[in-house]
Amino acid sequence: MFSHTHIPFRQFPRLFPVVTVLFSVQAVFFLVMTLLGGTQYIPNLIRFGALEPHLVSTGEWWRLVVPIFIHIGLFHFLFNSFALYLFGPQLEWLFGRISFLFLYLFSGFVGNLLTYWFMTWSGQSGVSAGASGSIYGLMGVYLYLIIRRAIEPEVSKGLLAMIGISVLISILDPRINLIAHLGGLVTGFLLTGILLRLKP
Numbered sequence: 001m002f003s004h005t006h007i008p009f010r011q012f013p014r015l016f017p018v019v020t021v022l023f024s025v026q027a028v029f030f031l032v033m034t035l036l037g038g039t040q041y042i043p044n045l046i047r048f049g050a051l052e053p054h055l056v057s058t059g060e061w062w063r064l065v066v067p068i069f070i071h072i073g074l075f076h077f078l079f080n081s082f083a084l085y086l087f088g089p090q091l092e093w094l095f096g097r098i099s100f101l102f103l104y105l106f107s108g109f110v111g112n113l114l115t116y117w118f119m120t121w122s123g124q125s126g127v128s129a130g131a132s133g134s135i136y137g138l139m140g141v142y143l144y145l146i147i148r149r150a151i152e153p154e155v156s157k158g159l160l161a162m163i164g165i166s167v168l169i170s171i172l173d174p175r176i177n178l179i180a181h182l183g184g185l186v187t188g189f190l191l192t193g194i195l196l197r198l199k200p
Helices: 017-035 042-048 053-057 074-095 097-122 132-147 153-172 178-198
Strands: none
Touching: 017 042, 017 074, 017 097, 053 097, 074 097, 074 132, 097 132, 097 178, 132 153, 132 178, 153 178
């Protein structure tokens, strides 16, 4: 599909509404939560929809989606917001708004679902939140495109370095939800192959 051409990296219209809406929603969540108790206070995180295994087990399945827009602390929010700005616009332009939104949300959903299953299986307690599963889903998209040689080699090297460093940090830092990150990465990778066959 991409054997004779490369995707023009960062050559797209200035407007990317889906990325803008996603950022706006998580920014509103962060602001409201900060004003009403803080983003690192566990009862407040649960109140606004963070993933808590027991509550998911009782039927609150929406906690597998809402946590995509919730962040724990300012650094968490800023890092994922910057990553969305860095990775999102190019893919929104490439795949189209609906497919890009599906990629983003479904990668995050799968990351949260795997987190729920793992926490339930291992008997872990606590909460989980953040857009990291979705962000790693976007990295999975780029990884697929790099393997298919759809991106210029110079750009591919930089992207591979960023993806590799991000995965390494996820492995080394015990505070990071590795399950959600790897789940999102694999989901984004696999979905890209499917979507490009359905809509080349």
